[in-house]
Each structure stands twice: as structure tokens, then as C-alpha cells.
Amino acid sequence: MAPGTLTLDLGTSPDLEIAPMSTLLVTGARGNIGSRVVDRLAKSGARIRVLLRQPGTPAIDRPSVEIIRGSYDDTAAVSAAMAGVSRALFITAGPELARHDGALGAAAKSAGVEHIVKLSVLGADRGGSEIPSWHRDGEQRIAATGLATTFLRPGSFASNARGWAATLRAAGKAFGALGAAALPVIHPDDIADVAVAALTQSGHAGKAYEITGPEPLTAADQIAILGEVAGRRFEYVNVDDDTAVRGMIDGGMPRAMADAMIHLIQALRAAGRLPPTELVPQLLGRPARTFRQWAIDNAALFQGKAAP
Ligand SMILES: NC(=O)c1ccc[n+]([C@@H]2O[C@H](COP(=O)([O-])OP(=O)(O)OC[C@H]3O[C@@H](n4cnc5c(N)ncnc54)[C@H](OP(=O)(O)O)[C@@H]3O)[C@@H](O)[C@H]2O)c1
Structure with missing residues (x-):
């Protein structure tokens, strides 16, 4: 482990490394995957910030989590959320998701964020029907910032x-x-574990992970x-x-x-x-x-x- 890092033990997962002074931003933090990611990061002692358009939840309302209130359409709130952040998880959804990925990505670039992890979908590289096409567009807008990226492309959620x-x-x-x-449906806890690995470990920049159960x-x-x-x-x-x-x-x-x-x-x-992919076992060192x-x-x- 590099000197000056904190250790995050995910139980069956390998220890993870995070620089103690870095702030990690989680968007979509009230949702299915975002809330699990916040929960895991909070146990690590990491500095966590969330961007929320509604009041927090018990998982979020804790001293180690800084809350910025606003939607992805609120330019001032998005800029405030990105200030001083080293890595950010983007969780966007619905027909406007590519536009929101673009707005979040532009604000991240202006604020000097180093690395963006995006929750995407299996098949986003191929497009096809609306949902993978929206995510392909979102990935492309984020990639256009030139920042380091990791795209998580899960299959259907359990x-x-x-x-x-x-x-x-x-x-x-x-x-x-x-x-x-x-469908090789994936447990949301496995998506959260992979997201935490991508946010806190080195070696995930420039990668797209097709993860399944x-x-x-x-x-x-x-x-x-x-x-x-x-x-x-x-x-x-x-x-x-x-x-x-x-x-x-x-x-x-x-x-x-x-x-x-x-x-x-x-x-x-x-x-x-x-067919299932082998990435969850490869990334986490245990079966999906x-x-x-x-x-x-x-x-x-x-x-x-x-x-x-
Ligand atoms: N379900 C599947 O099988 C599946 C498979 C592959 C990929 N995906 C992708 O996974 C993502 C959904 O993840 P999830 O299940 O964690 O979603 P979720 O539980 O619906 O949570 C989405 C979060 O995003 C927030 N959000 C949405 N629009 C926002 C806006 N304009 N401003 C601020 N916050 C906003 C929501 O805020 P509020 O809490 O205020 O509503 C919510 O907390 C989607 O991109 C989907 O395409 C899903």
C-alpha cells in the first residue's frame, strides 16, 4: 500500500487505497446503487460529498458525509458539488441522462476533478434501443472532457x-x-463494490467494465x-x-x-x-x-x- 493512504476493507474484497485528503463525490446517492456506495465509503473514513435534490436518508445523514442540495439542472449546485473533488461517481437516469452526464462532466472538468466513474449499462458501446443509446451518448460526453474515466456497464439488476x-x-x-x-442478473452490492474499487483504487482509468451476476x-x-x-x-x-x-x-x-x-x-x-462475464470475480477477488x-x-x- 502506498504511504499516506487509508485502508478500506470490504470484507471479502481486497483492501483498497485512498488518499486521505481527497474528497469523493457520489451523485444519485439516495438511490439503489449510490446509497450502497456511500455506505461503503463512509466506513473507510473517506471524505464524502453527495449531490441530492431531496432530503437525505439515514445512510447519508452522518458526520462524514457533506451534502450539497440541488438537481443536475442546477448549475450552481453542480459546481459547488465538484469543488475540491478528486474522483466522482455519476449516477444519472432516464431520457435526460446524457445531457446530465454532459453537464456534470463539464463542471468536473472546470473544477479539476481527476477521475469520473459513470454507472452505465451493458451494451452501451453498441447502442441499440433507447437506454443503451442514452448511456452511450452520456459516456461520449464524459469522455469528451478528456478526464480519466471508468465506465461501469452492468447487466440487469437482481x-x-x-x-x-x-x-x-x-x-x-x-x-x-x-x-x-x-439474464445473468447482478446483485446491486456487487455493483457498489466495483464502483468503490474504481473510485478508490488505481488501475481503473480508461476501463469499461461489463459486469454481471x-x-x-x-x-x-x-x-x-x-x-x-x-x-x-x-x-x-x-x-x-x-x-x-x-x-x-x-x-x-x-x-x-x-x-x-x-x-x-x-x-x-x-x-x-x-452469458455472464468474469469481471466481478476478477475485480473483487471473490465470486459474484x-x-x-x-x-x-x-x-x-x-x-x-x-x-x-
Ligand atoms: N435496473 C437495471 O436493471 C439497470 C441495469 C443497468 C444499468 N442501469 C442504470 O443504473 C442507473 C440507475 O441506478 P439506480 O438503480 O441506483 O437508480 P435509482 O435508485 O433510480 O437512483 C437514481 C438516483 O439519481 C438521482 N437523480 C436522478 N435524476 C436526478 C437529477 N436530475 N438531479 C439530481 N439527482 C437525480 C435520483 O434522485 P432522487 O432520489 O431525488 O430521485 C436517485 O437518487 C440508470 O442509469 C440505469 O440505466 C440499471
Whole structure:
């Protein structure tokens, strides 16, 4: 370990090295991946700053975390968030994500940030349907700053199964349009561990990591595992694309996002079985967490009847 560094022990992961005076910025810190990254960094003694457009959460509200309030469209807040930062994690989402990546990247460049880590998506280098295309555009805007970059390109998150919880609890059924697509879904804790490694270790500049879980699973496979863990018989019901889009919109998703989701689902169905990559074990020095592990970690979501 280089002199003058702090050690961050992620349990099964190798020790990580961070310069003690450097400030790390985490955007999207209230979300699924960002909150896990903040939690890990906070245990390291690192100086952490977050950029939030809403009040913090218990994971964020701690003395070691400095909060800047504002959205990615708030130029002054974004500039304030970047000041004095050495490395930053960009988590952007939705149809405006490339524009937000560009705005965050420009502010990082002006502030002298050294290294940007971006949460992207598997297939962003190829584009295709809307979501990988948005991320490809975002990656290109960040790369155009000339700063050191690491692009994390995860496959589908295991935690997408949260969307099945209400109907599984209520009726033992989950609905979707994934058909026979078999996806090596990745545990969000593994994405967070890789993000922390990229933010705190040397050797990740100029890299794009296509990270996945360990085995391709269909939606029906995942539902069966959730049922085994919950001690109930669960069933996956495939629906047509129009029904799936209506369900997403009824659940509160904006039309543009629902259209993007169904186009991604169509591409995943056409791909059939996506093989896992070996990057999580290579980067973290241990096996990738399984979907069963995610199901065990979140068993309470799938047990009992839904609240009325
Ligand atoms: N789900 C998957 O299977 C999958 C797979 C591969 C890649 N991805 C990518 O992963 C990313 C999502 O990660 P996640 O699950 O951690 O997301 P998440 O839980 O939805 O969190 C996103 C965070 O970004 C913040 N945010 C969004 N727009 C903002 C804005 N204009 N100003 C300030 N903050 C803003 C949100 O703030 P608020 O808390 O205020 O809402 C939220 O905290 C997306 O880019 C997605 O394409 C997802």
C-alpha cells in the first residue's frame, strides 16, 4: 500500500487505497446503487460529498458525509458539488441522462476533478434501443472532457425483482414480458463494490467494465428461487408487450421510459441467453453474488400478504 493512504476493507474484497485528503463525490446517492456506495465509503473514513435534490436518508445523514442540495439542472449546485473533488461517481437516469452526464462532466472538468466513474449499462458501446443509446451518448460526453474515466456497464439488476413483490405477496404471481430471455442478473452490492474499487483504487482509468451476476436466469427461474426462499409456490405469467407497457404506465412510469423499457426487453428477448462475464470475480477477488443471495437478503419483501 502506498504511504499516506487509508485502508478500506470490504470484507471479502481486497483492501483498497485512498488518499486521505481527497474528497469523493457520489451523485444519485439516495438511490439503489449510490446509497450502497456511500455506505461503503463512509466506513473507510473517506471524505464524502453527495449531490441530492431531496432530503437525505439515514445512510447519508452522518458526520462524514457533506451534502450539497440541488438537481443536475442546477448549475450552481453542480459546481459547488465538484469543488475540491478528486474522483466522482455519476449516477444519472432516464431520457435526460446524457445531457446530465454532459453537464456534470463539464463542471468536473472546470473544477479539476481527476477521475469520473459513470454507472452505465451493458451494451452501451453498441447502442441499440433507447437506454443503451442514452448511456452511450452520456459516456461520449464524459469522455469528451478528456478526464480519466471508468465506465461501469452492468447487466440487469437482481433488484428489479422488487417490482414483482406486490403481486407475488398478494397472489403468488408475477407479470412481465421477458419471455425466455435468460439474464445473468447482478446483485446491486456487487455493483457498489466495483464502483468503490474504481473510485478508490488505481488501475481503473480508461476501463469499461461489463459486469454481471454469475448465471443466466429467466424470469421464471428467478420467480422459482424467490418462491423457494419465501416458502411459497410462485408463478411467472408472461404478458404481451402492450399489456406490459400499460402496467408500467399504471405503476407511475412516464410514457417515454415505459417505451424505452419495452424496447430493451424486446432486445433482451431477441438476444435469448446472455452469458455472464468474469469481471466481478476478477475485480473483487471473490465470486459474484447469486440471485439466490439477493432473494435471501430481501426475503421479507416476498413473505406474507401485501398490505391492504
Ligand atoms: N435496473 C437495471 O436493471 C439497470 C441495469 C443497468 C444499468 N442501469 C442504470 O443504473 C442507473 C440507475 O441506478 P439506480 O438503480 O441506483 O437508480 P435509482 O435508485 O433510480 O437512483 C437514481 C438516483 O439519481 C438521482 N437523480 C436522478 N435524476 C436526478 C437529477 N436530475 N438531479 C439530481 N439527482 C437525480 C435520483 O434522485 P432522487 O432520489 O431525488 O430521485 C436517485 O437518487 C440508470 O442509469 C440505469 O440505466 C440499471
